[in-house]
Amino acid sequence: MGRKVILVIGAIFVSIVFITANATTAAAQGKSRGAGGQGASPGGPPSGTGVGRGIGSSSDNSVGRADTGRGTASDRSNGRSDAGLDRARTASDNLHAADNDLQRHPNLASDMHLxxxxxxxxxxxxxxxxxxxxxxxxxxxxxxxxxxGANNPNITRDAILAGLAAGHSIGRTLQDLGLSKDEAKTASKQVDTEIKQSRRRG
Structure with a gap:
């Protein structure tokens, strides 16, 4: 009887030692995992950084430049279009005025054999x-x-028109083409008189 009691007590003691040892090992492993997890976190990329953020920034920058480029091109295109429309409108108005002038004064052409x-x-x-x-x-x-033109080969209609297109007066253009100031003035007055006569007779 005494021997059985001793064996039972010994078995209980061994069990307690075994359980205590296992609990200590488990606690140590838990601490190790916790420390490892905390150490790994600071090494990872912070929120909002990395490849995703790089792609977003690149896309934003690219879209910004593209939008600006499209806007600038559009503004320039619209500017050119507006200028072209203004030129066409002015030319159309002037041509319409010429039609009316010729209808009222046909001698403007016939007096020049045209x-x-x-x-x-x-x-x-x-x-x-x-x-x-x-x-x-x-x-x-x-x-x-x-x-x-007969005595001054440089003085052609195209040459005079080029001077007018450059913003010069007829008198200034004639001087640039070889006439003196007085000659240019006299020639201009003569033509003005001829045109007035054609209009009166028309």
Whole structure:
């Protein structure tokens, strides 16, 4: 009986030692895992960084430049379109005024031995280079070239029109083409008189 009691007590003691040892080992492993997890966290990428953020930033930057580029191109394109429309509108208005002038004063063409259609066609062509050219200026340039061209080969209608397109007056243009100031003034007055006579007779 005494021997059995001793064996039972010994078995209980061994069990207690075994359980205590296992509990200590488990606790140590838990601490080790906890420390390892905390150590790994600081080494990882912070929130909002890394490849995802890089792609987002690159996309934002690219879209910004693209939007700016499209906006600038659009503004420039619209500017060119508006300028082109203004030129076309001015040329159309001037050509319409020329049609009315020729209908009222057909002698403007016939006095220069030209048909009304021929004079109009020449003026329409000149408007493509200078939409601000008036019909009166074109008629004057044509008459001046007719009156002066024989003795002054440089003085042609195209040369006079080029001077007008550059913003010069007819008098200044004639001087640039070789006439003196007085000669240019006299030639201009003569042409003005001829044009007035054609209008009165028309």
């Amino acid at each position: 048909s009304a259609n021929g004079l109009r066609a020449g003026y329409q062509s000149a408007l493509t280079a200078n939409p601000n050219l008036t019909f009166g200026q074109y008629v004057a340039a044509t008459r001046l070239a007719h009156n002066l």
